[in-house]
Amino acid sequence: MRLEHLRSFEAVVRRGTFTRAAQELFLTQPSLSRQIATLETDVGTPLLERGHRGAVVTEAGRALLPIARRMLADAESARLELDELAGLRRGRVRLGAPPTLCVSLVADVLAEYSARHPEVELQVVEAGTLALMRQLQEGEVDLAVAITREDALEAEGAELVPLLREGLVVASAAARAPLVPEEITLAELAEVPQVAFNRSYDLRAATDRAFASRGLRAAIAVEGAEMDAVLRFVERGIGVAVVPAMVVVDRPGLRSSRLVDPELDRTVNLAYRSGVQLSAAAEAMRELVFETVLRTELPGVLRLDR
Template sequence: MKLDQLRSFEAVARLGHFTRAAQELFLAQPSLSRQIAALEAEAGTELFRRAPAGVTLTAAGEVLLPIARRMLADASAAREQLDELAGLRQGSVRLGAPPTLCVSLVADVLAAYRSAHPGIELHITEGGSRSLVAAMDEGALDLALVVTRGEQRTPPATQLVPLLSEELVVISSAAAGEGERRELTLAQLANMPQVAFSRSYDLRVATDAAFAAAGLTPTIAVEGAEMDAVLRFVERGIGVAVVPAMVVIDRPGLRSTLLVRPQLSRTVNLARRTDVGLSAAARAMERIVFETVDRVAAPGTELARRVDVASRA
């Protein structure tokens, strides 16, 4: 199986359409079709079900897809290893993170990385922690920042390195005055109008579970919002929201109040594969992630009282 055939196969599988895959790969559609036909001939079976509206994977295609992605990732890793000879003047890093980290820690990480290595292309994927771990296992990501609470299963070749433990806080509009309280119990929070995240968010799952365990029903003002919208709605005084402590840093329009009885927290981890070596560019990203965590949560900073940095000794 040739890499260009696997690359074409992966694009068609992901996009569900030959024309869109050809456009993405800058190929003429007949050339793409020939590559897929050659791959199917080598596999001895059809990989796609063709229909006027697009294509779907056959059972054989479902089996081949994760293998193809790993093979493409390994080839990319080999190219990245060769990029080391260029002294980090070229190459790329693919980093995944949940939206709650993209608006806080990840922004600082990328700024530091871009300053140190301006020639490296940075590719960011936002998503839930489980989907990011799955994407990394398939070779679609080099590293991922993921959130855990308690024990969490990961693929055998995935390692989670704890970075920090972070409190969840209740945010409110700085103009509304709700943030003048020092603490809020979960029962008090349940009676306040809330701006609730989309149910695809790890954070929404955690808060819903806390309310259910306490036998409480939250008061929802707005439901289904994404991170940027939640922050904007809260700033406008539409309701309050539960977010990680890091989200509030450098946001003067928001106030935060500690959530107690129960106090909720989460662990932020760096996820990496153990069966594939990191490129020089990815190793530099890993190092900058560690340095950024140590810097933003250093003693004396605004965040230090609500974040515990994990020991990496």
Template sequence: MNLEQLRSFAEVARIGHFTRAAERLHVAQPSLSRQIATLEAEFGVDLFHRARGRVTLTAAGERLLPLARRMLADAETARDEMAELVGLARGRVRLGATPTLCTTLVAEVLAEFRARHPGIDVEIVERGSRSLIEALGEGGLDLALIVTSVSSGTGRAALSLEPLLQERLVVVSAADAPDPFTGAGPGSPISLSLLAGIPLVAFPENYDLRVALDAAFAAAGLTPEVAVTGAEMDATLSFAERGIGVAVVPAMVALERRNLRITPLADPDLRRTISVARRADMAPTHASAAFRTVIGEVAESLAATHAQEPRYLEPIPVG
């Protein structure tokens, strides 16, 4: 077994097709097929179910895939570490982040990191928190910026999780339209009961934000009035700007949008924790350690910028 065989196996598993995987790897299709056949012969099991035009993993292939990805990631990490140790002015950081953080915190972090370390390449993977945790466990990422509720955890003992910020969820509405919450007083936090009576732009049901809000309404015995459901974040903000409905979003995505009015929520539990995660069983590379430092500094700066009441962002003390 060698890394090229594992790389071929992982790419076929990802694409589900031998010919397209060979094209992505820039090898001849017969050569790739031989690598897979050699790997199967060495293990004594079939790794793929082969059907016309499509291949899928067998039970053995499912077991091997996360191990193969981890071994390939560890090999890349070793190359990066050795390059840094011999003084080459290069390196790489693989950062995962949720979509809302990519447009806010990550953008600020990247700008600062590139100014300090222009020779280090940064690869961004944009997914939901659960998917990012899986990628970390498989060795596909160095760091991940994830969001959780205050009480939830990763469920993975092999991960190191460092909370950075607590971010309030806020209600956004069209800035050029009448305030839908005039009864609460300008800028006053609003209750869920008041929010439930205003047409709402709701995220898809699998969104963590949607799950948290639905749970809060249910706990209060409320059924919200929904104007639109199923919109992604960019569309949700645009709908709110046009006055189609109000939306509950993380504070950071709304703070710089002048076409939106921001109204805080009175429920103190409607907030989320932003954390940076990494594999606990792997020492960070020099590049990822430097990136982690910048993340912490930018997070502190953002919290200080918005420290006035209402506190949309609050730093979480270390320890």
């Protein structure tokens, strides 16, 4: 199997049609079709079927797709590594992280990395932990910051290094601080209007489970927002929000209250693929993440030994 044929196959699956894939790859449709046909001959079975609404992946194609993505990612990593070894001062790091960490830990890491290595291209993928782990396993990101709670995370083919344990706090508008005590129970919180995250957020699912386990129903002022919008709504006094402790740092418009009875927390991990050598640029990012965590001294955040 040739890499260019795998690249064409992956593009058709991702874009959904031969036409859009050919445009992305700067190929004519007949050339793209010939590459796919050659690949199907090599593997001995059809991988794609043309339908009225585009290309449909066969069962064999679904099996090949993650393998193809890993092979393409490994080839790209090898190219970048050789560029670095040749002294071309080129590189790229693809870091995945949940939105709740992109506004805290990840932002600090990226700022420091850019200052140290301005020649390296940085790509950030914001997604939930499960989606990030899939992308990591398929080689679409080099490193991922993953969230775990009580349940073990399925991480086949990946190494997870615990970084820190972060408590969840109740964020409220600083101008309305007297309305929210320094400590608040889950039962008391249920009576306070809340700004709730989009249901796709792991943080939203965790808080919903906590309320349900106590037989409580939260008073929702507004829901469905993303991280930046949630924080702005809270600053305007629309409601309070349950957020990770690090999110409230350096935000003068917000104050935090400890959530007690029960206390809720999460573990922040750094994940990377098992048995795969990181590029020099990605290795520098990995070490900087560890270095940044070692410097972290915040209320509600406990560093974990590596």
